[in-house]
Amino acid sequence: MKLLIVEDQPKTGHYLRQGLAEAGFTTELAIDGTTGQHLALSGDYDLVILDVMLPDRDGWQILQAVRAAGLDVPVLFLTARDAVEDRVHGLELGADDYLVKPFAFSELLARVRSLLRRGSSAPQETALQLADLRLDLIRRRVERDGQRIDLTAKEFSLLELLLRRQGEVLPKSLIASQVWDMNFDSDTNIIEVAIRRLRLKVDDNFPNKLIHTVRGMGYVLEERSN
């Protein structure tokens, strides 16, 4: 997966590049609008991360050029401005998502993966699995090591989300949004409680822990050898 980052602030560009590279993406960084537009129009990228405020031509102009050229590459906006008009403007021009600075990197990563996934129509799964944990989507049943685990509806949704995006660190805001449809930054510790409960059922009786907390970033479901 190849990503283009158009960002004029060297520090931001650098850490975005590093973070995305370490998450397994090939990245290219353009530090001005002209280069950014040139690269974006080459059509070599699976996703473009675009800063709105750029020295020579702003992110909107680049987006317009990209869409005018008939490219439907997903575009994610980074903006320091949180005016509603900005947001609407960006989305009207054909942006796929936006993030307002300051944002958490885990949030950006999650959004990038969502956008990339949107393009490829994944085959309809009937079951999700990690190690000895198995979630049957049709019968809505969860088993671990052959033992049936009873989950509430929300716990099931939460586990399904973690399984679908296993290996990804999911920020709390994303979990709240996907599982409870709460699309605002909330400083409640509800997600912590929910994860704790899920752990109690899914992990506690088993030696091999699958749900991990990544401090300050979120939660990840993965098999760790230790």
Add this chain to the structure above:
Amino acid sequence: MIRRLSLASRLALLFAACTAVVSLLAGVLFNRASEAHFLELDQQLLDSKLMALRGALQGVDSPQAFAQHQAPLHAELSRQPDLTLRVTAAGQRWFDSTASLTLPESPGLHSLRQAGTDYRVLNAPLIAGQAGSPQLSLLLDITHHQHFLQRMQHLIWLTVGLSALATALLGAWAARSGLRPLRRMGEVAASVSANSLTQRLPQQHMPAELAELAQAFNAMLGRLDDAFQRLSAFSADIAHELRTPLSNLLTHTQVILTQPRPLEDYREALHSNLEELQWMAQLVNDMLYLAKADHGLLTPKREPLALADEVEALLEFFALLAEDANVRLVREGAAYTRGDRGMLRRALSNLLDNALRFTPAGGEVRVTMLEDAHGVRLAVENTGDGIPAQLLPRLFDRFYRADPARREGSSEHAGLGLAITQSIVRAHGGRIFCESAAGVTRFVIELPRVS
């Protein structure tokens, strides 16, 4: 451009003009009356002289007969030195002591001015009612009357001038002293700055007309002072709130970097820093949200909402937390409105979060909805100790924490939740208030009916 006249000058000029017009009118009337009076006197005098002359010249119808009557005529005329006489008959002058002035010919009383002297002339036939009778013209020198009238006129003009001047001065003085409270108001207004919003006008010394203005002025200063206090407290609070995590970050990072450490320590330090940073990012985002609300940029969508469903979703979200805290969540009633789902969920979530925080174990959080002709009333109430009445108005202030024991900068709350809720409710045109009594605290949101 003509400079606009001051109020005092305008009033002075107006007073002066009024007085001048009134005194001028009085003077003109008096002048007219005197003139009419003199005319009457002259008429009477001339009439009586005419009678006397007719008596003296009885039966005279020829120059010869007239010559015989010269002696009594002279005697008669010498008694009245300012009276002169001309007698004419058929174009001939029988007698003339008038120094050959040109006289009007029609009968009756006339006024005449010739060679610097004023006369009253009375023309009448010697024998009344007889055609061809000799004509008598009596001339009365009225110069002294005219002098008197002229002096009168001078006096009138002087009075007009002086009284106008006097009232102008008086008016200017009255206006000035009357407007002194306004000047004082201006001085206070001029001295108002961000640092001196505490000045007030002394209302009790104000004239009744200005007391109301002064009151409004003072009230405005009060509101400004209040808003400014809040604003400066807000900036101070921001600095204060950010100082704690910043100093944590600084010292922690510096301490970690002073000497080589195992990798795990660095990781731990970064994690700890991350938590502080996230808290700060949340704080900044919340403050930006409030700033947007302050600038009227919070424009809610108006989608039809079944509030019961929204509340249900939120209660489901909070269910785990409530269960953990052993608090019952109850929903009552239903209501429909138009609003922004995301914003209203956020507002309600803050209220529920707040309610759960202050409900003791075994307590209850109850959300009730009610819809009537005026709109929607939604209340979030919780059992517990309640909030002292004097703290209620401050609950929605930014950074206000009802529980002073909670350390600022703790990873929990920055104390912006209720302020944000209030902003959202206001953006929807509604209002929010809190009532607390008898172990129940209730936050009430009232949203107007939206067609």
